[in-house]
Amino acid sequence: MNQRFLLLKGQIIGGRYLIQQVIGSGGMSHVYLADDLKLPGKQWAVKQCFSFPQQFTNIEDEAELLTTLSHPRLPRIVDFFPPDVKGNAYLVMDYIQGVTLEKYLSSRSGKVKIDFIIRLAEQVLDVLEYLHQHDPPIVFRDLKPSNIMLTSQLELRLIDFGIARNYKQERSEDTVKLGTVGFAAPEQYGSGQSDARSDLYGFGALLLYLVTGGIASEWSDRVESVIRRDCPNEIIPILRKCLQQSPEDRFQSASEISRTLMNYQQTPSNSPQAIGTGHVGTRVITVMGVSSGAGATHTAICIAHYLARTSSKVAIVEMNMEASAFTRIQQIVEGEDGLVIQHERRFSVEGVDYYRQTEREYLIELLGGSYNFVIMDLGSYHENDTLEEFLRADIPILVGWGSEWRMQDMSECISGLTRYPQNKWVYCLPLAPSDAVQRLRKLINSNKVYSVPLHLDPFDRCEEMDKLMNQLFKGIIPDMVKRRRFRFGL
Template identity: 65%
Template sequence: MIQRAIHHQGHVIGGRYQVQQNIGSGGMSHVYLVDDLKLSGKQWAVKQCFLLQDQHNNIEDEAELLTTLSHPRLPRIVDFFPPDGSGDSYLVMDYIHGVTLEKYFLSHHRKLKSDFILQIAQQAIEVLEYLHKHDPPIVFRDLKPSNIMLTSNLELRLIDFGIARNYKQEQDQDTVKLGTVGFAAPEQYGSGQSDARSDLYGLGALLLYLVTEGAHSEWSEGVENRIRSDFPKGKIPILRKLLQIVPDDRYQSTDEVRFALFPTTQTREQNHNQSYREMKGIHLGTHVIAVMGVSSGVGTTHTAISVVHYLARLFKKVAIVELDEDSISFSRIQQIVEGTSIYTNKQDLQFSVEGVDYYRQATSAKVIELLSSGYNFIVLDMGSYVKSDRLDEFLRADIPLLVGWGSEWKLQDLEELIKSLMKYHQNKWVYCIPLAPLDAVKRLRKKISSTKVYTLPLHVDPFDRSGEMDKVLNKILHGYVPSLQKGKRFRFGVGSRSQ
């Protein structure tokens, strides 16, 4: 076990993140609450990892892994510092306000209501399903109470991906045996390779721990007698099957576990959609989509408006922010919506159109303010790429969406921009090429080694619904949105007003 001194309040990490307090420590890491000195008022969690020389790739793997993930029950990574001269590396990620499930459990004298425990199970299944269906599949491997955060709304968030790993089909056992004793599946200690079923064992261990008031996390003879009397008897065999020693004897997927625990739920897709319908009334954190064009006139604003109005048909509270201070696009939209004939020096920089809040000519400080305003989604219209501080907002977004030209002879503009930004992590970037032929999309996917290249169909009015555009956006925003739903239409016209 390696030890490092804890950074005290005032220490600045990476010339940007000022430590406010230590909020957690483990055998190989410290976690700090920090202020962002560049984005005033914004706070992050920074994980300081101290490993041996031959383990430095582990933390880089963790950073690489987190940048590919986009789910409301997972933190997003926003910055990474590789090992320095002392061997310390740093991950900068969302600071999740709340308490760990372990602390919540202890504060309630180890007695949680059965309904709440089943809610925890349902939320855990939701995020495990996302991880297991990632390409390649991701195994969390340490589903324990101290690695689960509960927000003020008692919503689950998984934290600490220090031992999560991609499943490798050709490998017959784990090269590194990791996991918390009592919660990790037997195969994590040498009997085989961990896979999705290892997480299902972890889920069973977690649930057994909660329903036995912390007394047990492994199935043993007589353990059912320690299970709380108010826990549904019919679900006890489910826990036992989850905790089978041999993976083939357990449930084989999150779908099977969900159906067993919640038999009244119909199909997996119906359950998936229901969880998102519930999200419309429960704020699970604000997600940011940044839309940036390779050059002026490529259709950045048009694309951003299409995205935000698609989201408005699915979620209660969404906003679009114009970060290009020289643009007059939102000013013109506001003029039409409010039915004015002259638009000069208007002080009201906010207006609404069909459930979407528009903020024109905003700053990064305004974005920070909106992040705590209860929005489900914020779409940033960043205009065309310029070498400025605006790039930070693009890099930090949950989904950075880069718009290129659809013309064959101008695809090179997109390729050159991607190449010029190679020093930044591009794992979660999405590339959109309006009206591009499929052959061009395939060539670009191969050239930049990314499957996240999409052609956008003709969409004359971005405020109106287009079935073809909805299909593409549904793919781009996979993991954030349910299947398509019918929505209202909005058309421009003199005197049209927001509702």
């Protein structure tokens, strides 16, 4: 885009948006950071698009397209100014603080953890599935590192919908050939019309780019030689299928890839019975309550200290930034009356390392450490990013209510998650009678439903609780080793 069309700091768009600085540029657009004069303190991203009169409809199409979308991984458009006499149009959208994946990878010389790559892949598939479920499907067509923004917590946001389009069934090929070389599917360059499967090719190219440290984004006979050695072998067939030249030979939907990826993570080698003490790496246990107060934190602490008594190296992570349970524990451990604000978020109790109010960015580093087990306290169930952690864990534990009148909470939660594989889930019902346990087992067709005994002090060893833990972790841990007890109290 010609530099003479650049807006200057201090210019005002639509009598409301005060331009501060340029934060990005593309072939036919600039993006600015702008202050909202009507909402002091609020900032927006203003995309300035330049086009010729015959292209005006394209700009308006992009605005219309964005206004129909509502997904946490997509920018929200809040205002639009159609092309003026000079061909300048403006889209006002959410300002996403963070860095592009391209810059993030560059700052690390392309070397990122496999856990990060898998999590990123899952997030990409999530948003692609949303786009492709529209009628007609919305095809992004330019899935590359510079079009992916990462927030401070390494959450993905897709940006730049400049070449996204609705799939048009009556056309045999795209009218305009667009996309980034190396990431765009072959049909985007004249061999056919791009559709949802074109984005799946782009997903494969992006994934290959990540697991080769930026060396390759197109499949070839020799590409496997440059894939990093710690990449799970099961990823290779996913890459190979995504990057087929013909759309008919690829996966046919993002959800199909998601299921394949999840199935690999849920193979018998990941099941509790198959995890031996000789396993190298960190096993993740997530604990989530069906609702607030169900006992997720109490259960997570019980599990952490049970595993620590087996000589395992254990960390327990508080994933809710608003939670206060670990703060209160740290105050007691360190003997302080005031709030724990300035201290390290990490503290230890009886062989367990506690991480309070932990951001996801740090969690990724933690999972690559030397712990045998990382227990995540996810708090109560809700459709957000903690659910992703629950689904990908080696042992996901759902904590419900043992009382008869609250059993419906568990049933409704399970029903709301039926679209996800549940074969490795464990269900815990505090103080539930045996008939309640049997009913739930029959309802969900799973024997992994347990009644949790009364255990007032989660740090203390309890014979009945140990019996339950022995059932949950049979074959995983060595014989119990007694340790000095920690009393939770003043």
